[in-house]
Amino acid sequence: MSSVRIGIVGIGNMGTSHAKYIAAGEVAGAELAAVCDISTDRLRWAKEQFGEKLHTFETVDAMLDSGTVDAIMICNLHFDHPGTSMKAFQRGIHVLCEKPAGVYTKQVREMNEAADASDVRFAMMFNQRTNPLYIKLKDLIDSGELGEIRRTNWIITTWYRTQSYYDSGSWRATWAGEGGGVLLNQCPHQLDLWQWTIGMLPTRVRAFCAFGKYRDIEVEDEVTAYVEYPNGATGVFITTTGETPGTNRFEITGDRGKIVVEDNKLTFWRLRVPEPEFNQKAKAGFGQPECWKFDVPVGTAPHGHKTVTQNWVDSIRKGTPLVAPGQEGIRGLSLSNAMYLSAWTDDWAELPLDEDRFHELLQQRIATSRFKK
Incomplete structure (x- = not known):
């Protein structure tokens, strides 16, 4: 056409x-x-x-x-x-x-x-998938430059919102109107990028959510989550709408070094030899492999x-x-659903998610929500 x-x-x-x-x-x-x-x-x-x-x-x-x-x-x-x-x-x-x-x-x-x-x-x-920073990060991981992923850590607390923001619509920050808080409204981009760049979802999640901690709202405005991946790697995700000044720092460690995305820069601490290889050959107890630190050029493509x-x-x-x-939208959503389920049950949430259990507990919260359609 x-x-x-x-x-x-x-x-x-x-x-x-x-x-x-x-x-x-x-x-x-x-x-x-x-x-x-x-x-x-x-x-x-x-x-x-x-x-x-x-x-x-x-x-x-x-x-x-x-x-x-x-x-x-x-x-x-x-x-x-x-x-x-x-x-x-x-x-x-x-x-x-x-x-x-x-x-x-x-x-x-x-x-x-x-x-x-x-x-x-x-x-x-x-x-955000078009952002040159994250395109380059995914490229470095997919190409093996970082080696096998060992740990991920994202602190994203630049979502500060006032009570006035939440009061601007009766549906805002309610279970019946929005279905969630910072995880569902502000953080879907980060949750998508988290799994997209490293190329895998965790096997289980343990999350701690505070509901209405900083504002008069029903839903979560602070989250700390710990995840475990199929290859043994671990990760942490921290977010809130009640903190200022905020931080946006995504750190990924592999057996060939560490990459940090922060302040619109991508910094790579690259080991000259992989850590497992260095460890196997090391004769001294306190030595470390040679490491090169440099800012990776990411380009200026439209995004x-x-x-x-x-x-x-x-x-x-x-x-x-x-x-x-569009079919990939379920991947980041499965992370937020798992975080809610873990917080609501005060237990680990396994992935793939128990979708019926999650839906049951969500409906309980919708039934008592202050917002009525």
């Missing part, structure tokens, strides 16, 4: 951001054709902003059945992501879904199966939301491989 007609489901913060750059012609081969929102005020605003030719709809079904869109970007509430996606798949309409893929993996697994059975291009808006959207449109029009296939 010469141009992909895009409809946006949910014209809130992210939906508006996407609509603006598409309408401005910043995505080659795409046009903003329609928006859908339950708010008539937002639909009226969209008409004023993007012109009278824009089609507006109050329901997803009406948009999908209208014949005005070839593809949709999903920017509605977390719980609705899988259902909206599956409606589009049934009609042969392509999907780019904002994070997270959904709230619980059981529903996302159904979404992925529906995507597999369709002939559409399904992508996740994991824009961000527009890059993912362009990749998705190119995939629809030309068959270009997707940067973030």
Whole structure:
């Protein structure tokens, strides 16, 4: 097709951001054709902003059945992501879904199966996968430069939010409205990158979550999680929305050295010989292998939301491989689901996840949530 007609489901913060750059012609081969929102005020605003030719709809079904869109970007509430996606798949309409893929993996697994059975291009808006820092990090790990992974450690506490932020919507930071807190709202990008860059998921998780520790909210605003990987490596993930100034430091240790991503730099401490080889040959008790420290050049390629959207449109029009296939959204979500399950049961959560148990405990919290749809 010469141009992909895009409809946006949910014209809130992210939906508006996407609509603006598409309408401005910043995505080659795409046009903003329609928006859908339950708010008539937002639909009226969209008409004023993007012109009278824009089609507006109050329901997803009406948009999908209208014949005005070839593809949709999903920017509605977390719980609705899988259902909206599956409606589009049934009609042969392509999907780019904002994070997270959904709230619980059981529903996302159904979404992925529906995507597999369709002939559409399904992508996740994991824009950080286009960041040259993480592309280079993944390259170094995949190529064996770091050797076998031994430990991962991500401190991501730059998500500071005030009570005013949470009070801006009755659905925010509630089990019934959002389905979670910092893990589901702020951290899906990091959880995706954590597993994507190192190429594996843990076998089990032990997490400690504080619910409403710093703010008057139902859900978690502080998390410390410990994980164990199939190869014997371990990892720690720490996040919060109640701390400032924050830290964003991702450290990965292998048997050939250590890599740190921090302050928009990638620093590599590279051992001249692998640690196991040095240890086998060492005659002195306190010696260490020779180590070279250097900043790795990462390039300045375009990255961000527009890059993912362009990749998705190119995939629809030309068959270009997707940067973030939609089916991979379940991987990072399985990490957050496992952290919740561990905290709720005060025990280890094994992966693959006990999806029925997680769903049962989530529904208990939704039933007592302050937000009512």
